[in-house]
Amino acid sequence: MxxxxxxxxxxxxxxxxxxxxxxxxxxxxxGAWAAATYGGLIKPLFLADPGKTLRSxxxxxxxxxxxxxIGITVFRVVGGFLLAAAVGVPLGILMGAFKxxxxxxxxxxxxxxxxxxxxxxPLLILWAGVGEAQKLLVIFIGAFFQLVLMIAxxxxxxxxxxxxxxxxxxxxxxxxxxxxxLPGAAPHIAETLRLVLGWAWTYVIVAELVGAEAxxxxxxxxxQRFLDTGQMIFCIVIIGLIGLxxxxxxxxxxxxxxxxxxxx
Amino acid sequence: xxxxxxxxxxxxxxxxxxxxxxxxxxxxxxxxxxxxxNEFIAILGPSGxxxxxxLRIVAGLDQxxxxxxxxxxxxxxxxxxxxxxxxxxxTLFPWLTVAENIGFGLRxxxxxxxxxxxxxxxxxxxxxxxxxxxxxxxxLSGGMQQRTALARAxxxxxxxxxxxxxxxxxxxxTRSLMQELLLGIWEAAQKTVLLVxxxxxxxxxxxxxxxxxxxxxxxxxxxxxVPFPYPRAYTLKTTxxxxxxKARLTEELREETRLAAG
Numbered sequence: 225m226x227x228x229x230x231x232x233x234x235x236x237x238x239x240x241x242x243x244x245x246x247x248x249x250x251x252x253x254x255g256a257w258a259a260a261t262y263g264g265l266i267k268p269l270f271l272a273d274p275g276k277t278l279r280s281x282x283x284x285x286x287x288x289x290x291x292x293x294i295g296i297t298v299f300r301v302v303g304g305f306l307l308a309a310a311v312g313v314p315l316g317i318l319m320g321a322f323k324x325x326x327x328x329x330x331x332x333x334x335x336x337x338x339x340x341x342x343x344x345x346p347l348l349i350l351w352a353g354v355g356e357a358q359k360l361l362v363i364f365i366g367a368f369f370q371l372v373l374m375i376a377x378x379x380x381x382x383x384x385x386x387x388x389x390x391x392x393x394x395x396x397x398x399x400x401x402x403x404x405x406l407p408g409a410a411p412h413i414a415e416t417l418r419l420v421l422g423w424a425w426t427y428v429i430v431a432e433l434v435g436a437e438a439x440x441x442x443x444x445x446x447x448q449r450f451l452d453t454g455q456m457i458f459c460i461v462i463i464g465l466i467g468l469x470x471x472x473x474x475x476x477x478x479x480x481x482x483x484x485x486x487x488x
Numbered sequence: 489x490x491x492x493x494x495x496x497x498x499x500x501x502x503x504x505x506x507x508x509x510x511x512x513x514x515x516x517x518x519x520x521x522x523x524x525x526n527e528f529i530a531i532l533g534p535s536g537x538x539x540x541x542x543l544r545i546v547a548g549l550d551q552x553x554x555x556x557x558x559x560x561x562x563x564x565x566x567x568x569x570x571x572x573x574x575x576x577x578x579t580l581f582p583w584l585t586v587a588e589n590i591g592f593g594l595r596x597x598x599x600x601x602x603x604x605x606x607x608x609x610x611x612x613x614x615x616x617x618x619x620x621x622x623x624x625x626x627x628l629s630g631g632m633q634q635r636t637a638l639a640r641a642x643x644x645x646x647x648x649x650x651x652x653x654x655x656x657x658x659x660x661x662t663r664s665l666m667q668e669l670l671l672g673i674w675e676a677a678q679k680t681v682l683l684v685x686x687x688x689x690x691x692x693x694x695x696x697x698x699x700x701x702x703x704x705x706x707x708x709x710x711x712x713x714v715p716f717p718y719p720r721a722y723t724l725k726t727t728x729x730x731x732x733x734k735a736r737l738t739e740e741l742r743e744e745t746r747l748a749a750g
Contacts, residue, residue, distance in 0.1 A: 389579040393593035394569025407583045484583045484624040
C-alpha cells in the first residue's frame, strides 16, 4: 500500500471526509429504500416509501399528539436509567474496589444479568400494575445488572502502579479509592453509562409494547392495528434519531468533563 | 555523615512462591545494609537480582519473608510519605495537571491550596518545568514526566528518596541531563537517596557509594566508596579515574550477569 493511503491501518481520517462518509451511508440507505419502494419491488403494505413515511410522521405530530408520546418515552428511559445508575454505580464501585463485596455479589449478578428483562414484564405487571413504575422497573432490570458488573470491572482495572505511587506519597486506603480509583475510572464509567443508556432505549420499547397507553412503543402497536407501515417506520426512525442525538451529546459531555483523557 | 545510621536493613530476604506449587524463587538472600543520613547509594545488579524488590520493601510496597528494615529506628511495615519513590514506569496521575501532581502528597497532609501551588511552582522551577503547571501528563515527553515525578516525590520532603531506574526508559542524552539535574538537587537539598540502576556510569556519576548485587538470590557482593568530591560536573565521566573505577565495576557486574543469564 502506498504511503499516505487512507487505508493504512489505524490511520486517522480528517474531520471533513469522516463526516462526509458518515452522511454518505445514510444517503445510500435512503436511496436503497426509495428504490425498493418507488420501484415497486416491495408492496406498500409491507414497507411504506419515504414520502409516505414522512407524511405519516407529520400526521402523527399534528393529529395524534406524538410529541407527548416522545416525552413520556424519554421520561421512562431517563428515569429507569438514572435509577439503575444511582444504585448500580456505587455498588459496582464497592465490588470493584473491595473483593469481599465482589465475592458476595458477583456470582448472583452474573446469573441475574442473563435473565431477560422482557421476560419479567408479565411478573412486573402482576406486581406493579401497568403504570409508570412497571415501565421503569423493566428498564431498571435490563440496565442494572449489566451496569454493576461493567463498573466493577472498570474499577478493578485501576492501574496498580498509580495506586502504589499514591501510597508512597502518603495516601491511605480511603484516599486511594477517592483520589486514584474514582478519578482514574471516571471516564470509563461515563463511557459505560453511555453504552447502557443505549440499551435502555431498547428495553423501553419492549416495555411499551405491552400494556402501555402512551409512548413511542405504544404508538407502534397502534399503527400495527391499522397496518400503517409509514407510521411504524417513522416511530422507529425517531427512536434512532433520539438515540443518536443523546449519544453524541453524552460523548461531547464526556470529552468536556475529562479533558485529560485521550481515547486513542 | 555522622551518628546512627538512618536506614538499617538486617537479614532481609524475600521468597516468592513458585508457580503451581513448584519450588519458591529466592529473590533476595539474607541481606544487610546500613545507610547514613544524606548518603547517595546506587545499587547495581544484573536484571532479576532482586534490586527492585529491595527498593519496594524499603518503600513498604512489598513485605519481606525474613529480616527487617528500620528507618530511624522504627520498623517499616507499610508505605509512607517519609519514603518518596520514583518508578521506572510513568506513574503521574493522568487526570491531574503537573502542578496538581506535584501537590498530591501535600494535599494528602492537608496543606492549603495556595501553599501547595507555591511549593509546586518552586519545584517546577527546580526541575525546569516552568510554564507547564496546567499541562496534563499526556502532553509531556517522557523526560518531562519523570522530572515531574521527581518533583512530586521531593515536594513531600521525604526522609529518603527511592529511585527505581527512574531514567531507564529515557534516551541517552535526556538521561544524562536528568542525572545532572538530580545530582544538583541532591547537592542542594541534602537527602538520603537509594538509586537502583543497571547503568554503571549513572551509578558512578551520582552516588557516594555504589553497591553491586549478585545474581539471584541477590545479596551485596561489593561496595565501592566513590572518591570523587561533590559538586560533580558531567566532565567527570571522561576522566581516567572515572574510567578506571567504571572498568572495575563493569568486570564485577559482568560476572554476575553471566551467572544470571546462565
